[in-house]
Amino acid sequence: MRSDLSCDDVLHALSGTDDERVGGEVMDEASRTHVGQCLRCQAEVANHRRLRRVLRSLADSPVPVDPTLEHEILLTLDEFDGRQSRRVPGYAAATLGGLAAAAGVIALATRQRRGARLVG
Amino acid sequence: MDDLVQWAVAGERDAFDEIVRRTHRDAYGLALRLTSDEEDARDVVQDAYLRAYRSLDRFRGDARFSTWLYRIVANCAATTTGKRRRHRHDELPDEALMVDARPENDPAAQAAVGDLRQQVDDAIRELPPRLRSVVVLRDVYDLPHDAIAEELGISVSAAKVRLHRARRRLRERVFPLPGEARHAI
Numbered sequence: 227m228r229s230d231l232s233c234d235d236v237l238h239a240l241s242g243t244d245d246e247r248v249g250g251e252v253m254d255e256a257s258r259t260h261v262g263q264c265l266r267c268q269a270e271v272a273n274h275r276r277l278r279r280v281l282r283s284l285a286d287s288p289v290p291v292d293p294t295l296e297h298e299i300l301l302t303l304d305e306f307d308g309r310q311s312r313r314v315p316g317y318a319a320a321t322l323g324g325l326a327a328a329a330g331v332i333a334l335a336t337r338q339r340r341g342a343r344l345v346g
Numbered sequence: 347m348d349d350l351v352q353w354a355v356a357g358e359r360d361a362f363d364e365i366v367r368r369t370h371r372d373a374y375g376l377a378l379r380l381t382s383d384e385e386d387a388r389d390v391v392q393d394a395y396l397r398a399y400r401s402l403d404r405f406r407g408d409a410r411f412s413t414w415l416y417r418i419v420a421n422c423a424a425t426t427t428g429k430r431r432r433h434r435h436d437e438l439p440d441e442a443l444m445v446d447a448r449p450e451n452d453p454a455a456q457a458a459v460g461d462l463r464q465q466v467d468d469a470i471r472e473l474p475p476r477l478r479s480v481v482v483l484r485d486v487y488d489l490p491h492d493a494i495a496e497e498l499g500i501s502v503s504a505a506k507v508r509l510h511r512a513r514r515r516l517r518e519r520v521f522p523l524p525g526e527a528r529h530a531i
Contacts, residue, residue: 237514238510241510241511241513241514241517266523269523270517270523273517273520273521274513274517276462276521277466277513277516277517277520277521278485280462280463280466281466281481281485281486281516282485282486282488283463284379284463284466284467284470284486285372285375285486285487285488287375287463287467288371288375289371289374289375289378289379291370291371291374291375292384292388295370295374295388295391296366296367296370298388298392299366299370299391299392299395300363300366302392302395302396303359303362303363303366303395303396303399306396306399306400307359
C-alpha cells in the first residue's frame with residue numbers, strides 16, 4: 227500500500243532537507259514508505275544524494291588562480307598600511323631567478339670555450 | 347594556521363601576509379563561484395582581505411578563520427553582484443550525462459565524476475545570482491543558514507527558500523527526469 231504522499235511532496239521535501247545523506251533516517255515515516263515503493267522517487271533520492279556529494283566536493287576542487295592575485299592583495303594591504311611597497315611578486319622572482327641562472331650558464335660556457343681556445 | 351591567526355590578530359603584518367598566501371586560492375574559488383566572473387572575483391577577494399585585515403580585532407576565534415573569511419567574501423560578493431546586476435544566460439552543451447553510480451562497474455567512472463563535477467559547476471554558474479549564492483555557501487562551503495542570511499542581508503527563511511529552489515533547479519539541470527526538458531536555467 228502506498229502512502230498518501232505524492233511524488234511531488236517527496237521531491238519537494240528532498241530539496242529542502244538539510245542533510246546530504248538525503249533520505250533514510252532524515253526522512254519521515256510517510257516519505258520513507260512512499261520512497262520504498264516508488265521507483266521514480268528512489269531514483270530521485272539517488273540523484274539528490276549524488277548532487278549533494280558533488281556540491282560538497284567542489285570546495286576542494288581547485289580553480290585556476292592568476293599568479294599575480296596574491297601580489298595584488300598584498301599591495302592593497304601595503305597601501306592601506308601606508309607602506310612603501312618594494313615587493314617582488316613570487317612569479318617575477320622566479321622569472322628573474324631563471325634568467326639569472328641562464329645568464330650564469332652562458333657566462334660559464336663562454337669562459338670555458340675561451341679557455342679551450344687559448345690552450346689550443 | 348591557528349598560530350598565524352593569533353599573531354595576525356596581535357598585529358603581526360607578516361603573519362597576515364602568510365595567511366593570504368595560504369588562503370587566497372580558496373577565497374578566490376568561492377568568489378569566482380559567487381560572481382561567475384574572473385575580474386569581479388579578483389576585486390571581491392582583494393576587498394575581502396582588506397576588510398578582514400581591518401577587522402581582525404573582531405575575529406573572536408569561536409569560528410574557524412576560514413569560515414569567518416568566507417563570510418566576508420560572501421558579503422563582498424553580494425555587494426558586487428548587487429551593483430552589477432548581471433545575469434548571464436549562456437547555453438549549456440545539450441548532451442545527456444549518464445553516470446554509473448557504481449564506479450567499480452564503469453571503467454570510465456573516474457573521468458565521469460570529473461565531468462559531473464564540471465557539469466554541476468557549470469549549472470551553478472547558470473543560476474541567477476540570488477539562488478547561486480545560497481547554494482554555494484550552504485552546500486559547497488557549508489556555512490550555516492543564519493550566517494548566509496546575515497551576509498546576504500536576507501531572512502533565514504528566505505535563505506532556506508532560495509536554497510530549496512536552487513537545489514531543485516540544479517537537480518533538474520544535471521539529472522533531468524524523463525519528460526523534464528533540459529533547458530538553460
